[in-house]
Amino acid sequence: MMTFLRDNPLHFGLVGVLLLATSGLLSAQQQEPSDGVEASSPREESSPVEIHGFLQTNNSIRPFRSGDFASQLLKAEQRGQLELSHKSPQWDANVKLDFLYDAVEAEASTQLREGYISCYGKNLDLRVGKQIITWGVGDLVFLTDVFPKDWAGFITGAPIEYLKEGSTGLRANYEKKGVGLEAIVIPEFEPDTFPTSDRLSFFTPYPQAADRILDPSERSEYGLRLSKTLSGFSSSLYLFSGRDPFPIVHFDPATSTATTRFGPLGMVGLSTQGNTKKGLLSAEAAYYRTEDTAGTDPEINNPSLKTLIGLERTLKGNETLGFQFTQDWMLRYGDYRRALPAGFPSRDSVLNTLTVRWRNSLRNDTVKPTLFGLYNLNDRDWFVKAEAQMEIRSGVWYLVGAHLFGGGKPYTMFGQFDHNDNVYFTVRAAF
């Protein structure tokens, strides 16, 4: 993903078109706004092409030796982002280009973070290009949000916005009488970014494999979201057909080759979020129909039902405390157990996870501490994220934080990162 532009000429073209489109508007902006703009439109004025961006340093260090992993810098990433945008009542264009250099890996790259054109109609919006899509109501727990994420950056303390990666495709959003219908077409599946650095610990299935292949898993993805506010609760129904972001690894002993691919996924989900006397209530459920509908292939996740219930309460002022309880119900569990080869670790039929989030905002929003903890009651692995963001002046802030991972088993979600405890530090100056 870091070498996105170099790898994918299609995106060079897209960036070029968007840059041309926005630069062509420079002259258009000198004209008077069209008289055809409806007086009722809340966006009566066109903006000139705006140039924004930031300079950022994001560094992460493992402060103490852990197992076979030495105390060392995990990341020393220097990032510059250039954002060009234009907005008018009828359409807008936005390009965010990131220029990166990681001193640890001694790698420079360019990344198209976002690049899209949107058209706005009376009830219908269309957006085409690379764009970030977020579904669901979970806090760092994703049930219906099956869109790409950068876990490698997240583990080493990238700013939270970088957990989400863009999807290149078309999104249509129709809204009438309080009912919203969002349709998404993504021609080409893009997987999450997983850690690969030898400085990080992570689970590698079939470590004996001499060769590792990534199956491109080409497949278009389609999503539909129907949304409406019901009795004060923002509620959505989701339908998705595409690829399961959870990888399937197959080992061929004859060739000693491990092949990673992403199987087909059908997902139906629901979410709702709104206020109750007890606080802000969130609930979400998703049914995953995976490739192994019979549940007899232990390499492939069984179909499952995932549920989340969360409550966030305000303690005082801007201080909030939130809890989430999630359950992952494996369907056809008996078939899974029967098919599991002897000696392979098995999972429980229902995985229960509890999260807690405390956050505050102090000194007129210039100091923002937050603490997030997650514990899987079955796998007994856990994750803690503690950080504080301090504003130096408008547009300039720094952030210090720490990640702690734990769990006795090296193949569980967070247990695999047990040796990746790290302290991270970010400074950003935006313009």
Next chain:
Amino acid sequence: MQLTRKMSWIVMAVSTLLTGAVVHAELSATDIMTRAEQRDIGKDEQSQITMTLVTKGGEKRVRKMKMLRLGKASSKKVLIHFLEPTDVRGVGFMVWRHKDKDDDRWLYLPSLKMVRRIAAADKRASFVGSDFVYEDIAGRDVDEDTHSLTGTEEVDAADCYVVKSVPKSAKSAEFSSKTSWVRKDSFVVVKETYLDKQGKKLKELTADDLGKVEGIWTARKQTVRNVQTGHYTVVTWDKVNYNTGLSDDDFTERQLRRGV
């Protein structure tokens, strides 16, 4: 005949004025606050606002935003998008007021393209680090407080009612009482002082640069000063347009996501 007709007009005018004066004299504190809440502020409003946050030491932070409003009092809808500074540009906030139940409030984070709801109790939380709380942006129902008329005073040479308001439910507000100075001629609240739960002065609001925009009384500048911390916030309305034809369709999640 001519004189008689003139006299009758004069008598009518004087009696109308007197009646008006009597009506004003007989207004209860609740009537005054209701008149202030219900005064003509247009069916809708589109504004561009500059919010300057100033520390006790004089350090300033500036936030510019675009605000849309539809309706007033407990049927009000407000949509705000930040224009500056860069790190909050595009962040959106929307509130739908409701009579007799908690407001619905949404926050849009453009970096994640995510809309999320905000807990109702957060209405007493600071709005983007300013000395305003979320409730100041959305408004507070008159019948949430018990009002008493404590007198009349001049503010900037204008006669004002002085009304003390005490929350009926102590939990419903960040203050134990507030005192409002309401201009008699326009029912614009030109000054407010708030006492905290311990009865100490908490903050003071003043409305300045009062004038008519499109026939509607408008305070183009408001200052809220936290007396206890020395921090204060100045809000100026750089552009104001009333009755622009906004509708419910302009206050939806789609519009919140669409941004400025």
